[in-house]
Amino acid sequence: MGLFSNQLANVVEWEEYRDDVLFWKWSNKEIKKGSRLILRQGQDAIFMYNGKVEGIFKDEGSYDIETQIIPFLSTLKGFKFGFNSGIRAEVLFINTKQFNIKWGTPTPVRIQAPGLPGGLPIRANGSFDVKISDYLVFIEKIAGVKKQYTITEVRELMQSMLSGLLIRWISKVGQDIFNLQANITEIQNGVKEDLDMEFVKIGLSVVNFRIDEFSYPENITKRADQAAEYSMVGDMNRFQQVSMVDAMTRPGNNGTANGSNMMNTMMGAQMGMMMGQQMMNNMNAMNQNPAGQGNMNQGAQPVQNGGGAIPKFCPDCGTPTNGNRFCGNCGKQLG
Secondary structure (H helix, E strand, O other), X not given: OHHHHOOOOOEEOOOOOOOOEEEEEEEEEEEOOOOEEEEOOOEEEEEEEOOEXXXXXXXXXXEEHHHHHXXXXXXXXXXXXXXXXXXXXXXXXXXXXXXXXXXXXXXXXXXXXXXXXXXXXXXXXXXXXXXXXXXXXXXXHHHOOOOEEEHHHHHHHHHHHHHHHHHHHHHHHOOOOOOHHHHHHHHHHHHHHHHHHHHHHHOEEEEEEEEEEEEOOHHXXXXXXXXXXXXXXXXXXXXXXXXXHHHHHOOOOOOOOOOHHHHHHHHHHHHHHHHHHHHHHHHHHHHHXXXXXXXXXXXXXXXXOOOOOOOOEOOOOOOEOOOOOEOOOOOOEOO
16 A cells, blocks of 8 residues: 555645635645646646746646646656656645735824924725736745735735835825825825835735725814814814813823823814814815815815724724724724
């Protein structure tokens, strides 16, 4: 039995297929005489020998490796199977589909703003589409050192670049940081172009990149609403006085203006006042230019915060939410 067990033919196929895996490697096995290649829809197979690509096969079906694969390889096309000899080769299975991956900013991105030394903290979420575009580069950079590559790893790679790209493009085309929705197309197109330039280096292509929405900290949006109310009645001085009193009397500030809590409250008040003033400016512009009201309404929609309870874990990917309204891993709105 030991003699003939070595002659058992292989079935070379993508074992344990998962829809979130970009490629899978069939390796460290000897291809015997009579072995077959099984290639399913949405898969390409790349035969490799001694680290070099021997052939790429794209049509789904079942193939006899000796008669239908070997003759089309490069250096192995003349190989003859012996009674007790085979080929110890690797076969990479490529998932040819376009992957749609959700994303969210793991931590707030701080954008420079007038009068705000620490910057304005902004979160964003959306999705992007990616696919393998250059097999040879992908093999050199990724498949040569990994057994498989998942969309989780692609998301992590994208998020490692995201903060810098958002800061760059918001600063470049975001004319109003308190109303970034108005420039969302230019921002996402710029981020997509830069991401694609980086992903091409590992054989991937970013087909689409979308920003669903920007969001601001809840305390800032509340202050913006308050500031807008006072501004509507022409009493911004009153809003500033109320904000100062609120900051000094809030628990933990000990009735003084020296506590860090007071500083945080005042910073939120200042940001909220700037946002509220900008909201009023937009409203005034709409009243003065009724013909452009449709476009203004489309661009000036404030980020809505949901009123529901925020779960401890994201229902889509299971990531701890830490009280945030958007999942830092997949971008799902949580509350």
